[in-house]
Amino acid sequence: MRVVLKWWVFACFAGLLVPAMARAQQGPQELLERLMSFKPTQQGVEYETPAEKAALAACKVQTETNASGQVVAYTVRDGQGKMLRRFANLSGKVDARKVPALEQFSYHQDGFEVYREVDLNGDGKVDECRWMNGGGTRVLSIVNQGDRIRYVWKRLSAEEASKVMVQGLVTGDLALLESVIAGPEELAALGLPKAFTEQAAASSKGREAQVIALRKELKGWDRNTVWSRFDGTMPHSVPADPTNGLKDDVLMYENAVVFAGAAGVPVDPQKVAYLQVPEIVRLGETWKFVGLPYSATQTDRLATHEGLRTALFRESRPDALAGRDPALAAVEKKLADYDSKELPGVNPADPKTVLKYHYGRLALLRDVIKAATKPEDQVLYNKQVVDDLATCYQTGLYPDGAKLLEEMVKVGGKVASYAAFRKVLAEYAMDDGGANPLAHQKNYMTKLQQFLKDHGKSEEAPDALLQLASNHEFNAEEDEAKQHYTQLVRDFRETEAGVKAAGALRRLDLVGKTLVLRGAGPRGETVDVAQLKGKTVAVVFWHSGYQAVRNELPELAKVGQKHRDKGLVLLGVNLDGGDKAALESFLKSAGLSWPQIVEPQGMEGKIANDFGILSLPTIFVVDPQGKVISRTIRTATELDRLIDKPVASRADQGGGVK
Numbered sequence: 001m002r003v004v005l006k007w008w009v010f011a012c013f014a015g016l017l018v019p020a021m022a023r024a025q026q027g028p029q030e031l032l033e034r035l036m037s038f039k040p041t042q043q044g045v046e047y048e049t050p051a052e053k054a055a056l057a058a059c060k061v062q063t064e065t066n067a068s069g070q071v072v073a074y075t076v077r078d079g080q081g082k083m084l085r086r087f088a089n090l091s092g093k094v095d096a097r098k099v100p101a102l103e104q105f106s107y108h109q110d111g112f113e114v115y116r117e118v119d120l121n122g123d124g125k126v127d128e129c130r131w132m133n134g135g136g137t138r139v140l141s142i143v144n145q146g147d148r149i150r151y152v153w154k155r156l157s158a159e160e161a162s163k164v165m166v167q168g169l170v171t172g173d174l175a176l177l178e179s180v181i182a183g184p185e186e187l188a189a190l191g192l193p194k195a196f197t198e199q200a201a202a203s204s205k206g207r208e209a210q211v212i213a214l215r216k217e218l219k220g221w222d223r224n225t226v227w228s229r230f231d232g233t234m235p236h237s238v239p240a241d242p243t244n245g246l247k248d249d250v251l252m253y254e255n256a257v258v259f260a261g262a263a264g265v266p267v268d269p270q271k272v273a274y275l276q277v278p279e280i281v282r283l284g285e286t287w288k289f290v291g292l293p294y295s296a297t298q299t300d301r302l303a304t305h306e307g308l309r310t311a312l313f314r315e316s317r318p319d320a321l322a323g324r325d326p327a328l329a330a331v332e333k334k335l336a337d338y339d340s341k342e343l344p345g346v347n348p349a350d351p352k353t354v355l356k357y358h359y360g361r362l363a364l365l366r367d368v369i370k371a372a373t374k375p376e377d378q379v380l381y382n383k384q385v386v387d388d389l390a391t392c393y394q395t396g397l398y399p400d401g402a403k404l405l406e407e408m409v410k411v412g413g414k415v416a417s418y419a420a421f422r423k424v425l426a427e428y429a430m431d432d433g434g435a436n437p438l439a440h441q442k443n444y445m446t447k448l449q450q451f452l453k454d455h456g457k458s459e460e461a462p463d464a465l466l467q468l469a470s471n472h473e474f475n476a477e478e479d480e481a482k483q484h485y486t487q488l489v490r491d492f493r494e495t496e497a498g499v500k501a502a503g504a505l506r507r508l509d510l511v512g513k514t515l516v517l518r519g520a521g522p523r524g525e526t527v528d529v530a531q532l533k534g535k536t537v538a539v540v541f542w543h544s545g546y547q548a549v550r551n552e553l554p555e556l557a558k559v560g561q562k563h564r565d566k567g568l569v570l571l572g573v574n575l576d577g578g579d580k581a582a583l584e585s586f587l588k589s590a591g592l593s594w595p596q597i598v599e600p601q602g603m604e605g606k607i608a609n610d611f612g613i614l615s616l617p618t619i620f621v622v623d624p625q626g627k628v629i630s631r632t633i634r635t636a637t638e639l640d641r642l643i644d645k646p647v648a649s650r651a652d653q654g655g656g657v658k
Contacts, residue, residue, distance in 0.1 A: 032061050035076055035085060038105060041126050043167050044226070045115045045135070046584075047107035048084055055079060071100045082111045091122050109134055112523045134523030134580055136160050151179035158235075158280055158287040159582070162258040163227040165275070165289065169215060170225050170260075177211060178204075182281060182288040190281070191240070191247035196311040203291055210292050217295035220272035225260050228267045229582045232256035232280070238309060245312075251282040252308065255344065258293065264589045269296070276344075279308050307340045328371040335364045351395035358388040359398070382408070382415045390422040394429055401426070417458035424451055424464075445471050462488060462497035469501065470614045473508075482508060485612075496604070504612025510628040515539070515620060519573070519597035519607060522580045522587070527597045529622060532569055537622040538639055541573045541613050543603070544586050549616050553590060555636035556617075560594065563643045567624065570594040575616070577602035 036049070036056070050056040058079030066072050070092070076085040085107060089100035103119040105126075114135030120127040123144075131138040139154040156164070161180045168177035184201035188194075203210070215221075232253035240246035258275040261267040267274075279290040290308060338360065346357045362385060369381045386408055393401025405426075408419035428444045448468045452461060469484035481504075488501035517539065518528035529537055540556060542549050560570040574583055574596050583598060599605040603613065611618075619633035621642060633639050 028061060031074070032059055032076065035061060035074055035087060038085070038087070040105075040107060040115055040129075041117060042115075042129050042140070043171065044163070045107065045131075046109060047114055047135075048109045050078060050084075059084065070094065074102075083108050083113075086113070090118075093122060110523055110525075112525065114523070131160075132524075134584060136580070149175070151175060153179060153286045156180070156286040156288075158232060158253060158256075158282075159230045161280065161287045161289065162230040162256075162275075162277070165293065166225070166227040166258065166260045169211070169218065170221065170223060172211070172215065174208065174211060177292070178207065180288050181207075181292065182283060182290055186283050186288070187281075187290070189247070190250055190283070191245050192250075192308065193245070193311050196308065200291065207292065214292060214295060218273045219295075221260065224262060225272070226263045228259040228261055228585065230256060230258050232277075236309075238312070250308070252290075253280045254278065254307065254309075256280060264585075266589060281308070307336075309336055309340075325371065325373065328368070328373075328377075331364070331367045331371050335361070335368055338364055351397055355392050355395045355397050358391045361388050379414050382411065383418050386415065386419045386422050389419075390426040393423075394426040396430055414459065417455040417460050420451055420455060421458075421460040421464060424448060441471060441475075462492040462495040465492070466497040466500060466614075469504070473504070474615070478508060499609050500612050500614070502612070503609045504614065507611045507613075507631060510611075510620065510631045513628055514626045515622050515628050517573075517597070517607070519599065521596055522584050522598055527571070527595050529571060530626065532571065532622075533626050534624050535567045535569045536563075536624060536643065538568065538570050538633070539573060539620040539622065540570060541575060541608070541611075541616060541618040543575045543616050544583075545576065546616055550590075552617055552636060553592060556619075556639065557592060557594070559636045559640045559643070562640070566643060568643055572596040573607060574598050575602045575605070575608055575613070 036059070040047070050059065055078065060077055060079075062075040062077065063071055064073040064075065071089065072092075073086060073088040075083060077083050086104075087102045087106070088104040090103045091101065093101040101122065101124075103122060105117045106113050107115045112133040114131065114133050116130045116132065117126045118128045118130075119125060125142075125144055127142055127144075129138070129140040129142065136157070138156055138160050141152040141154055143150040143152055164176060164180045167173070168180070181204070182200070183204065184197045187200055188197045236252050236254055238246065238250040238252065240248050240250075256277040258277060259267045259269065259272075260274070261272045273295045275293040276296060277289060277293045280287055281290055342357050342360060345353060347353045365381055365385050365388065369378055369385070372378050372381060386405065389401050389404050389408070392398040393405065402423065405419050405423040409416045409423075411419070424444070424447045427447070428440075431440060445468060448464050448471075451464050452468070455461060455464075465484050465488045469481045469488065472478070472484065473481035485501040485504050485508075488495075488498050489505065492498040493502070515529055518526060518530070521527045529539065538556070538560070540553075542553065544550060556570060560568055572592070572594055576583055576598075577600065580598060583596070587593075587596070597607065599607045602608065607613075617634065619630075619639060620628055621630040621633060621639070623629050630642060633642060
């Protein structure tokens, strides 16, 4: 595949549409064929088109007119009346034959508009493209410059920027790639160091060669490769203050990964290269890459990449350093340089690399603590020491970690409780219980209770209480669980753990009550359990990131199919975090056709918190009257057994069907 070095030239619609409409006067079937022949100018748009000839022939065109009888729009619907296309005349322009000029082109999926193109100035060329509902959030302006065009994104999420990057690399479209890479002027507008923006400017001049080299490194990619997902963990916020010269807070992802592969096929990173993204930043309502990403085979480039935050530390300007302790700035820079160089080489599956990286940070952190004069800075960096010690200890290769964590407990104050709690968590994670997991769990709960006795008012106490309560619940010790949940709500109501505990108490009291649950589906449609009254509904809370959940979903679908004649329907509540495009791709690949509610904030969102969802899958079963009959189902087998029971024996008297 060769790189396309020229800007795309869009088709001039003025010469295409008027003859099409004029011919359409000959008959409705030809009008339908002409309208259905229009395609989006942008790649990768997913919209609905009847596949069978009979279904296409059953489609109808509705002509919309204004008060003067002039045609203003054509709407195409399928045989069931569902909207497929809408083409509108916005300006009122017509030719000598009274044929309207079409200036807005809308494409639909499942009856919802997912993509729209608009000719804003009536010159027969597309000026704006919008993705909406299940199609995404993108808004693109197309600036026509003679025989060239320029893409200007008005709105673009990080996930969608990564999708555009994949499309640009697959097609070799340099213009598309450049549209999602931050330019030197954009980086300078953030207040980034001059040396950093100059480096970006120099890199942009060699973009053609960079793209050619990158495409050669993309093992397993071909012209049919499509975007799969963007993995960016949590975004970072670099606050603007006098020490760094930033004009505003900078929001960014560091060391993100973009996966791609064949459509509808699970991604295998061993066979298909993925993209490593050092940084992607937010610029107003758009997210853009800070330079071209690297392939999985170019780890040497990632390891030597100087990051944005490192550049901020490195920058030495009188205005940026005013009022800042030079000694502290120097050791912070050393720490940032170390992270930038060493972190990319850490393999989470290899405890030796994990230990090496975190152990190496300890000496640097202690230097930072010595140089820090503000108490809050000392606490912050001491907690980082605790995190690194706990991680070293948890590898099982650093037994001295336990002793050193105990010494951190002796420091007192906020550091003491933090170190004590991290030690408990590390020791629990180090051992899976072996032949006696129940004893291992009981030992963990005993340590949590001791922690609460020693640090019951600490910042970590709410999390410890939630851990203790949830473990009691999973051991079917619901009275003890309710006591701890109640204590959490009473003493720490405003914390995240307190909010989750209030939801857990609500969930434990659900049986016999009407379930109120509604939200938006993947395409923005309203999904409401009340709409399914008269059916037995299994409400499945799930997340595609957990293999156990992924394994259970097809089995649940089989149970739904088996008991369909008994009125059983499945309704999903997806807690992936709101990436609707990725969700739809997963649903298609997994063959899951049941309705879904999408919680944009995932496990920390309102729906998950309202019911105190702590583990997945969690399944509620609702009877045809809308009342909950079980809230403890965890597997397809348990659901199958419940539906097989006589109706009179299904109601769970104490909180679940056993």
